[in-house]
Amino acid sequence: MAATHEARAPGAAVPAPDFDAIIIGAGMSGMYQLHRLRQQGLRVRVFEAGTGVGGTWYWNRYPGARFDSESYSYGYSFSQELLEEWDWSEHFAGQPETLRYLNHVADKFDLRRDIQFRSLVTAAIWVEDTRSWTITLQDGSQFRARFLITAIGPLSAPTLPRIEGVDSFKGQSFHTARWPHEPVDFTGKRVAVIGTGATGVQTIQTIAGSVGHLTVFQRTPNWCAPLHNGKIDAETQSRIKAGYPEMFRRCQETFACFIHTPDPRGTFEVSDHEREAFFEKLYAERGFGIWQGNFRDILIDRKANALISDFVARKIRQRVKDPQIAEKLIPGNHGFGTRRLPLETFYYEVYNRDNVELVDITETPIERITPEGIKTSDREFEFDIIIYATGFDAITGSFDKIDLRGANGARLKDRWKSGPETFLGVMVDGFPNMLMLMGPHTALGNIPRSIEYNVDWVTGLLSYARETGLTRVEATPSGVASWTDHVKALGVGMLSNEVNSWMTGINSNVEGKQTRIVARYSGSAPAYRARCDEVTAQRYQELALA
Numbered sequence: 001m002a003a004t005h006e007a008r009a010p011g012a013a014v015p016a017p018d019f020d021a022i023i024i025g026a027g028m029s030g031m032y033q034l035h036r037l038r039q040q041g042l043r044v045r046v047f048e049a050g051t052g053v054g055g056t057w058y059w060n061r062y063p064g065a066r067f068d069s070e071s072y073s074y075g076y077s078f079s080q081e082l083l084e085e086w087d088w089s090e091h092f093a094g095q096p097e098t099l100r101y102l103n104h105v106a107d108k109f110d111l112r113r114d115i116q117f118r119s120l121v122t123a124a125i126w127v128e129d130t131r132s133w134t135i136t137l138q139d140g141s142q143f144r145a146r147f148l149i150t151a152i153g154p155l156s157a158p159t160l161p162r163i164e165g166v167d168s169f170k171g172q173s174f175h176t177a178r179w180p181h182e183p184v185d186f187t188g189k190r191v192a193v194i195g196t197g198a199t200g201v202q203t204i205q206t207i208a209g210s211v212g213h214l215t216v217f218q219r220t221p222n223w224c225a226p227l228h229n230g231k232i233d234a235e236t237q238s239r240i241k242a243g244y245p246e247m248f249r250r251c252q253e254t255f256a257c258f259i260h261t262p263d264p265r266g267t268f269e270v271s272d273h274e275r276e277a278f279f280e281k282l283y284a285e286r287g288f289g290i291w292q293g294n295f296r297d298i299l300i301d302r303k304a305n306a307l308i309s310d311f312v313a314r315k316i317r318q319r320v321k322d323p324q325i326a327e328k329l330i331p332g333n334h335g336f337g338t339r340r341l342p343l344e345t346f347y348y349e350v351y352n353r354d355n356v357e358l359v360d361i362t363e364t365p366i367e368r369i370t371p372e373g374i375k376t377s378d379r380e381f382e383f384d385i386i387i388y389a390t391g392f393d394a395i396t397g398s399f400d401k402i403d404l405r406g407a408n409g410a411r412l413k414d415r416w417k418s419g420p421e422t423f424l425g426v427m428v429d430g431f432p433n434m435l436m437l438m439g440p441h442t443a444l445g446n447i448p449r450s451i452e453y454n455v456d457w458v459t460g461l462l463s464y465a466r467e468t469g470l471t472r473v474e475a476t477p478s479g480v481a482s483w484t485d486h487v488k489a490l491g492v493g494m495l496s497n498e499v500n501s502w503m504t505g506i507n508s509n510v511e512g513k514q515t516r517i518v519a520r521y522s523g524s525a526p527a528y529r530a531r532c533d534e535v536t537a538q539r540y541q542e543l544a545l546a
Contacts (some may be wrong), residue, residue, distance in 0.1 A: 017132040017144035027055015029437040030151030047119040059177040065095035065208030099163040123403035157397035188212040193535025198342035200389030227343040253518035260293035267304035304334040319348040406431035423475035432474040472546040
């Protein structure tokens with residue numbers, strides 16, 4: 001499809017806005033996008049709601065927060081000097097170290113001078129006459145930019161459970177994604193954790209040894225596998241640094257940008273003995289291998305998935321002493337790997353402790369939060385601290401929190417009411433000059449690897465616009481329809497799309513998020529990049545340009 005060019009009245013020059021680009025969010029994507037656009041000589045401002053850089057790693061300070069991608073595969077790859085000077089202390093770094101790293105990056109590349117902190121964006125309105133976006137902050141101040149770039153992340157809008165009395169509790173209470181900056185003392189305290197997703201698992205295993213008593217309120221157990229973290233010694237550090245080029249090449253080649261990628265064999269192409277040995281090997285290795293490096297069919301073939309699910313269920317039964325508790329910790333409504341897989345460090349052993357209690361709220365639902373604690377259908381609990389590990393309004397939730405209005409005042413929230421519709425996960429027709437980093441329908445996986453590609457693609461488009469004098473770039477309706485249909489087609493046959501999870505747009509704590517949607521791209525990262533590169537190679541002819 002040829003590019004379309006809008007005509008403007010003779011002499012109707014497009015007014016220059018305050019900035020060439022405004023970026024919302026100073027996490028990993030926003031920081032790198034700022035760096036790349038400054039290299040192009042553009043006037044850029046970043047608005048960040050927090051008091052510092054880091055995004056996910058700024059907000060998520062809960063006990064035990066850490067990578068489950070290998071540290072060295074997670075950091076930025078764009079600067080050789082940065083790679084050489086930074087030493088990761090662990091194979092899977094914790095939140096404090098990761099935040100130190102991102103602050104180091106901000107200092108090294110002098111990013112803070114173009115970031116405005118404590119600046120929550122509440123609205124962004126497209127103004128056709130000036131071909132610019134008007135961005136409004138919570139304090140009422142407004143700024144204009146030719147391009148609006150969202151770097152707000154797929155998991156950044158935390159949700160509290162819809163339980164009566166949440167505000168009545170007299171003790172301390174925290175959502176894991178809004179953890180206080182000062183330390184929380186758990187010593188001898190009666191603590192409740194609601195939720196057993198990835199953040200719940202990390203929190204529970206970390207605080208169990210220091211609390212007086214821990215009560216875990218579980219609705220849906222998750223399949224978890226061992227992280228097998230460890231310190232990085234000097235010899236290993238040298239080997240990692242020497243191997244960076246090869247490792248990043250591998251991340252470019254693998255399905256989801258991890259150092260792991262699916263085994264080419266099918267589950268039933270090997271003997272029972274070989275299959276069991278392979279499962280044992282993966283279970284004993286570091287990281288996501290058992291999820292991302294398993295047989296190629298475990299996430300699409302029910303019988304194959306049943307075998308790996310049975311294997312991990314047996315591991316849980318071996319690790320948890322009480323058979324009844326073990327069964328409660330084994331998922332019954334989804335197969336292994338069909339929801340996001342938490343990696344753990346002695347998580348299951350926590351339930352062998354005398355000071356830990358598991359409450360299945362499908363059997364005894366929480367009726368309300370009381371001033372003293374939590375009331376379920378069969379008893380009342382008293383607590384000093386309640387921790388809400390209740391996750392996020394994922395994928396589209398962070399967009400919904402901003403009043404985003406495109407051409408003719410159309411609201412993005414309304415446009416996406418039945419699920420996101422995008423072109424390459426980066427653009428939406430009717431929303432000119434708006435570019436999304438890690439938006440719906442982009443390749444996820446090992447996020448920073450995807451971020452760098454996403455940012456570089458957006459930078460290329462903005463550079464092209466500048467070089468050719470364009471002031472308006474937009475996806476076409478046919479382009480959006482084609483890409484959205486492609487994303488939906490890729491999801492057919494994926495067992496994960498038959499499961500209620502944030503990856504299918506389900507959140508029982510958010511109004512209107514009770515119907516499954518195809519919220520994410522489930523093809524390979526190399527295929528995604530190839531399609532984006534095709535658009536670039538054709539000089540963006542698939543876009544509407546003016």
